[in-house]
Amino acid sequence: MFYTKEIRAIKRADRFRKRELYDENILDFASNDYLGLSQNKIILEKAYQRISKYKYHSPKASTLVNGYHIIHKEFEEYIANINNFEKAISVGSGFLANLSLFEALPRRGDLLLFDSEFHASGLITGKMNEAQTDIFLHNNIVNLIEKIEKYKKNNQGRIIIAIEGIYSMSGDIANKDIFKIADKYNAILIVDEAHSVGVIGEKLLGVFEYFKIIPKPNHIKMGTLGKALGSYGAYILSSNEIYQYLCNRAKAIIYTTAPSIFDISLAYEGFLFIQENLAFLQKKIKNRKRIIKEKLNIEINSLILPLPVKSSKEILKLKKIIFENGFLVGAIRPPTVKKPILRIIPRINENGFEKLIKIIRKEIKNNV
Numbered sequence: 001m002f003y004t005k006e007i008r009a010i011k012r013a014d015r016f017r018k019r020e021l022y023d024e025n026i027l028d029f030a031s032n033d034y035l036g037l038s039q040n041k042i043i044l045e046k047a048y049q050r051i052s053k054y055k056y057h058s059p060k061a062s063t064l065v066n067g068y069h070i071i072h073k074e075f076e077e078y079i080a081n082i083n084n085f086e087k088a089i090s091v092g093s094g095f096l097a098n099l100s101l102f103e104a105l106p107r108r109g110d111l112l113l114f115d116s117e118f119h120a121s122g123l124i125t126g127k128m129n130e131a132q133t134d135i136f137l138h139n140n141i142v143n144l145i146e147k148i149e150k151y152k153k154n155n156q157g158r159i160i161i162a163i164e165g166i167y168s169m170s171g172d173i174a175n176k177d178i179f180k181i182a183d184k185y186n187a188i189l190i191v192d193e194a195h196s197v198g199v200i201g202e203k204l205l206g207v208f209e210y211f212k213i214i215p216k217p218n219h220i221k222m223g224t225l226g227k228a229l230g231s232y233g234a235y236i237l238s239s240n241e242i243y244q245y246l247c248n249r250a251k252a253i254i255y256t257t258a259p260s261i262f263d264i265s266l267a268y269e270g271f272l273f274i275q276e277n278l279a280f281l282q283k284k285i286k287n288r289k290r291i292i293k294e295k296l297n298i299e300i301n302s303l304i305l306p307l308p309v310k311s312s313k314e315i316l317k318l319k320k321i322i323f324e325n326g327f328l329v330g331a332i333r334p335p336t337v338k339k340p341i342l343r344i345i346p347r348i349n350e351n352g353f354e355k356l357i358k359i360i361r362k363e364i365k366n367n368v
Contacts, residue, residue: 014312015333022328027352029344030330034303035198035281036349037230037270047266059258064247067258075268079223079235082271083205085215087243089236091252092259094194094224097234099125100250101190101222102162105242106131109157113147115139115174117167119192120336126162138167139175148185159187165196165207169337171304173200176211182218188242190220198228199303204274204281217241225263229270232263284348292346295357305344306332307364315340321363327356 010016022028037043051057051071061067076088091097098121106112108130114123117138126133132151137143148159161182163174174191182189193206201209206223208215215221221237236246246253274281285303292298292305309315312333319331319342330343342364346353 013334014316015335026323027327027350027356029347029350029353029356030328031345031347032195032227033230033347034228034345035230035274036347037228037273039349040230040270040273043230043266043269043273046269047262050265050269051262054261057261059261061257062254063258064254069258069261069264071261071265071268072258075264076235078268079271080237082203082275083208083215083221083237085219085221085237086240087238089238089243089246089253090259090264091234091236092256093232094119094192094222094226094234095121095125096252096256097222097224097236098122098192099128099252100236100246101220102126103128103252104246104250105129105158105188105190106133106160107158109155110160111148111151111155111157112160113144113162115163115167117170117172118162118164119168119194122162122192131157131160138170139172139178141175141177141181144178144181148181148187152185159185160190161187162190162192165191165193165210166199166302166304168195168304169332169341169343170306171195171300171302173210173301174207176213179211179213183216186218188218188220190222192222194222194224194227194234195302195304197223198274199285200301203278204228225267225270228274229267231267231270233259233267281348288346288348288353291354291357295354296361303346303348305346307342307344307360309340309342309364312340315342318342318363322356322359325356325359327352327359329356329360 059067072090076090080088091100102122102125106129110131112126112131112133114135115138116135134147136147163178165174196206198204203209217239223235225231225233289300292300315331322329332341332343
């Protein structure tokens with residue numbers, strides 16, 4: 001057949017993946033549902049009530065034709081205001097958000113620089129433009145400056161830097177000095193906050209708030225709705241100038257149906273829930289970090305706990321043992337990461353976390 005050899009090679013390397021349906025009773029510490037909002041029925045009901053007031057419940061068309069709904073508008077105004085940005089655009093997914101940014105913003109003669117641990121959706125879509133694209137070492141400002149200075153010797157184009165607020169595999173927080181570098185070189189800074197919104201900051205708004213950075217015209221923030229917010233989709237926050245440009249040049253905004261109105265409504269209620277329950281959520285997050293520190297002597301700044309494992313074969317064995325004890329965790333293998341990691345998400349609403357840590361401490365010591 002067409003891809004038999006390739007599939008065999010993937011299996012031999014212990015990299016074969018497949019979709020599975022898990023029992024709803026499994027204790028889930030693999031999902032990016034950091035705050036447990038994906039099972040909050042009160043939010044679900046409120047989202048339904050919000051959308052049921054209107055004649056239409058589906059977007060019907062592109063936002064630039066007739067798919068732009070009042071729920072889109074109200075949600076965008078809310079998130080722009082609470083994050084201190086001028087404008088917001090809601091889009092269908094995080095992948096589409098990054099496609100919108102990296103296909104449209106970098107033009108011929110510009111320099112696009114990615115942190116080496118930036119999400120695949122950025123690295124892939126970053127190839128869809130005519131700019132010079134390069135990668136700098138993870139969170140390394142020395143290497144970043146070297147790349148910029150080398151480019152500036154012979155070029156006068158725009159410089160665009162792309163980082164994540166919290167990196168999805170390592171759980172690292174972005175290097176704050178990169179914001180200063182962007183300002184120094186008048187570079188556009190794109191911050192993917194998919195894994196930091198709902199997790200860090202006084203109001204759980206992400207890394208801008210965590211670093212106490214007031215957004216500037218050169219700042220762009222991308223966030224997803226399918227992780228801490230318990231919905232699906234994404235948004236882009238920016239200056240009015242960049243907003244207008246994206247609406248007129250970003251193919252993933254112009255040529256796609258508007259985001260699901262229900263998903264936007266659900267995310268809107270998720271945002272409101274977080275703001276109304278900040279003290280409770282902050283306490284739960286702090287408690288998860290305390291348990292990890294006490295039991296594993298590991299400090300995490302995010303809600304991602306990565307534990308290195310010897311090989312893909314060993315990590316699949318570990319995942320199976322943990323699963324047989326009633327817990328689901330992530331077994332992340334190359335090429336997603338350079339070396340296999342057991343990726344645990346200490347979701348704050350899930351039971352049994354201390355028991356899981358006890359099992360991990362017992363099983364992983366001979367595999368790290």
